[in-house]
Amino acid sequence: MSNLRFKAVEDAFKKKAVEVAAPAPLTSDYYGKYVFNKTQWAKYLPKEIVKALTGVIEKGETLNRDLADHVAAGMKTWALEQGATHYTHWFQPLTEGTAEKHDSFIEYGGAPGSPVIEEFSGKLLAQQEPDASSFPSGGIRNTFEARGYTAWDPSSPAFIVGDTLCIPTVFISYTGEALDYKTPLLKALNAVDKAATEVCHYFDPSVKKVFSYLGWEQEYFLVDDGLYATRPDLVLTGRTLLGHESAKNQQLEDHYFGSIPTRVQSYMKDIEFEGYKYGIPLKTRHNEVAPNQFELAPIFGETNLAVDQNLLIMSIMKKVARRHGFRLLLHEKPFAGINGSGKHNNWSLGTDTGVGLLTPGKTAEENLQFITFVVNILLAVYKHNALLKASIMTAQNAHRLGANEAPPAIISVFLGSQVSAVLDKLEASTSEQAIVMDPKKGMSLGIAKIPEVLLDNTDRNRTSPFAFTGNRFEFRAVGSSANCSSAMIALNAIVAAQLLEFKSTVDKKIASGIAKEKAIFDVLKQYIKESKPIRFDGNGYSDEWKAEAKKRGLDDETSVPIIYDAYTTPQSIALFESIGVFSERELHARNEVKWETYTKKIQIEARVLGDLVLNHIIPTATKYQSALLDNVYKLHQVYDKEKAAELSAQDTGIIEEIAERISLIKYRVEALVEARKVANKIEDERAKAIAYRDKVLPYFEEIRYQVDKLELIVDDELWTLPKYRELLFIR
Numbered sequence: 001m002s003n004l005r006f007k008a009v010e011d012a013f014k015k016k017a018v019e020v021a022a023p024a025p026l027t028s029d030y031y032g033k034y035v036f037n038k039t040q041w042a043k044y045l046p047k048e049i050v051k052a053l054t055g056v057i058e059k060g061e062t063l064n065r066d067l068a069d070h071v072a073a074g075m076k077t078w079a080l081e082q083g084a085t086h087y088t089h090w091f092q093p094l095t096e097g098t099a100e101k102h103d104s105f106i107e108y109g110g111a112p113g114s115p116v117i118e119e120f121s122g123k124l125l126a127q128q129e130p131d132a133s134s135f136p137s138g139g140i141r142n143t144f145e146a147r148g149y150t151a152w153d154p155s156s157p158a159f160i161v162g163d164t165l166c167i168p169t170v171f172i173s174y175t176g177e178a179l180d181y182k183t184p185l186l187k188a189l190n191a192v193d194k195a196a197t198e199v200c201h202y203f204d205p206s207v208k209k210v211f212s213y214l215g216w217e218q219e220y221f222l223v224d225d226g227l228y229a230t231r232p233d234l235v236l237t238g239r240t241l242l243g244h245e246s247a248k249n250q251q252l253e254d255h256y257f258g259s260i261p262t263r264v265q266s267y268m269k270d271i272e273f274e275g276y277k278y279g280i281p282l283k284t285r286h287n288e289v290a291p292n293q294f295e296l297a298p299i300f301g302e303t304n305l306a307v308d309q310n311l312l313i314m315s316i317m318k319k320v321a322r323r324h325g326f327r328l329l330l331h332e333k334p335f336a337g338i339n340g341s342g343k344h345n346n347w348s349l350g351t352d353t354g355v356g357l358l359t360p361g362k363t364a365e366e367n368l369q370f371i372t373f374v375v376n377i378l379l380a381v382y383k384h385n386a387l388l389k390a391s392i393m394t395a396q397n398a399h400r401l402g403a404n405e406a407p408p409a410i411i412s413v414f415l416g417s418q419v420s421a422v423l424d425k426l427e428a429s430t431s432e433q434a435i436v437m438d439p440k441k442g443m444s445l446g447i448a449k450i451p452e453v454l455l456d457n458t459d460r461n462r463t464s465p466f467a468f469t470g471n472r473f474e475f476r477a478v479g480s481s482a483n484c485s486s487a488m489i490a491l492n493a494i495v496a497a498q499l500l501e502f503k504s505t506v507d508k509k510i511a512s513g514i515a516k517e518k519a520i521f522d523v524l525k526q527y528i529k530e531s532k533p534i535r536f537d538g539n540g541y542s543d544e545w546k547a548e549a550k551k552r553g554l555d556d557e558t559s560v561p562i563i564y565d566a567y568t569t570p571q572s573i574a575l576f577e578s579i580g581v582f583s584e585r586e587l588h589a590r591n592e593v594k595w596e597t598y599t600k601k602i603q604i605e606a607r608v609l610g611d612l613v614l615n616h617i618i619p620t621a622t623k624y625q626s627a628l629l630d631n632v633y634k635l636h637q638v639y640d641k642e643k644a645a646e647l648s649a650q651d652t653g654i655i656e657e658i659a660e661r662i663s664l665i666k667y668r669v670e671a672l673v674e675a676r677k678v679a680n681k682i683e684d685e686r687a688k689a690i691a692y693r694d695k696v697l698p699y700f701e702e703i704r705y706q707v708d709k710l711e712l713i714v715d716d717e718l719w720t721l722p723k724y725r726e727l728l729f730i731r
Helices: 002-014 038-044 047-059 065-081 122-126 182-200 225-229 232-237 262-277 303-323 364-383 385-390 395-400 417-428 484-511 516-530 543-551 560-568 570-578 584-638 641-647 649-680 685-696 698-713 724-729
Strands: 086-090 106-108 116-118 148-152 159-161 164-173 210-224 282-287 293-298 326-329 343-351 466-468 473-475
Touching: 002 225, 038 047, 038 065, 047 065, 065 122, 065 164, 122 148, 164 182, 182 210, 182 303, 182 343, 182 364, 182 484, 210 225, 210 303, 210 484, 225 232, 225 326, 232 584, 262 282, 262 293, 262 303, 293 303, 303 326, 303 484, 343 484, 364 385, 364 417, 364 484, 364 516, 385 484, 385 560, 395 584, 417 516, 484 516, 484 570, 560 570, 560 584, 560 685, 570 584, 584 641, 584 649, 584 685, 584 698, 641 649, 649 685, 649 698, 685 698
Parallel strands: 086 164
Antiparallel strands: 106 116, 148 164, 159 164, 210 293, 210 326, 210 343, 282 293, 343 473, 466 473
């Protein structure tokens, strides 16, 4: 096995960058080539159908069968011209990934046995029936109750992958419950649209719609595929369960924004070319902080479409990585001791009139609107900080949060000095004229030829889970492998509910004879005072903040299974039901899925860890120990007892250390196995997940500590698993 490791290292060093040619001279020449977007509508659909379809998407009008038939006909023609032979409903089950079942376009033209024709009707476009019992449902669907439905989401355009037309859809049970992420996301987006539009009418009655926007930043690691193949833990769990940190990792801070390695830049170009074909507006690429860690990010877009594009690009990234001799790692913490990977969700709201609701304005009224939305978001996050944390918490993300630049597992909001000062002034003021946002200030560097730098109205705080960054909030706690929908459902839902409450409170004041501006002003003052505990601009890593957060009443729970309880508190159930996003049954079912998923991930890791230790580490350490024993024996054959003891003292010490560490490892692996057996007998999913977290998971680090010490003393030529220095620095 050690020979396999060195062969993988040798092969990795020989690999060259793959040549990647642009599909066309200009990106605009092929952008959206594989997407049935509005450009294609104009070519393949009659004008009246385009108008009707636009009404369905923008105004929520009913999608009738006749319209579906016309769209299906045009979509089929376009797809066949692109070389498609199959179609699929592309949906997002509760597995965190996507799912698809491919059907051919062919049908008999007449009686069975007659020549086939290509057929695709509105019925096939609008609805399909996958097996609902085979996906996680939290008990909503049983094996003997298999029926479930997928239904077309017209607001997210169909696209072609390979020879298959992919149609984005929702996924619901036979009894109507959501079994996916898209269904509640669409409901949450609809709720925040309606609530925010009503609030906007205080300032501009012409607003007809408010959009939720999302700009995700996707962090990831790349590992040479040969080295990856010789690490069973990476293959089966996505992270290294063992491995001593490299002498050099990220401590010199020389990788971040550094020159992109040649093979990686070729990969990045390939990703961009592929992404552009699917209308994914990839804008940024760079080295991240940790070695072999990188990031890409698009221009922001409407949240529903942005979520679909993120899921698609993650799939594309995995496929393209294989072409370049890499494996993509999206696990939140694939390597210990260095940065993990997040997926920062930059979220904002904007009107159909082109106004960014989180962008400071130029007039007093514009700034009052801006402050109104900021303060309501603050209060929503304060009231539901535990729920917001639950929306991003997974077994993988728990390893990342609170370490190596990742935000802590306590939700707080960073506003920056200027916005904080405005809120403090407003709270203490007796006049609604207190809201004044300074324009961006210039900072002269005093260097010839260097222009004045415009300062944003906030700094940045990398330790803040939820930070205001000038015209949006950056939800930094989202994990790199996550479906953004989970965080976006919770965030848009809590903001929608809060805006409804604000509107109701202000309207009551207006009805009592108070002027509109004063009513808004009075409610905002109350909200600023109430939401103060969520505001924190300092170091989120400090022990002082943890103690302070607890005093403020912020949720500081760190146990993942218990954190999920936030979904099913009376407060959360009332919230989701009041705006029509989740029923109580759906919330309980989703928690069942989350607990079961958590248990299975830890269970798989425990099995892999045991296999690695028993079949790789102990045999390798024992082999080295035997070689040392043989050397000691030979020294005693050649030299007198005193001289032999002197010469073999170091070997003897290592022999004893290996024996002690192997003994400790065996004891802990046995204890790990026994803890698993006990936990597996627990029937309640929540209790089982808690047992895995509290009784099984602690053995991981105890075993790892002993193994990593062995890695430092065992002969490098015998060690079978690629080391961190190879995984992180061969690119």
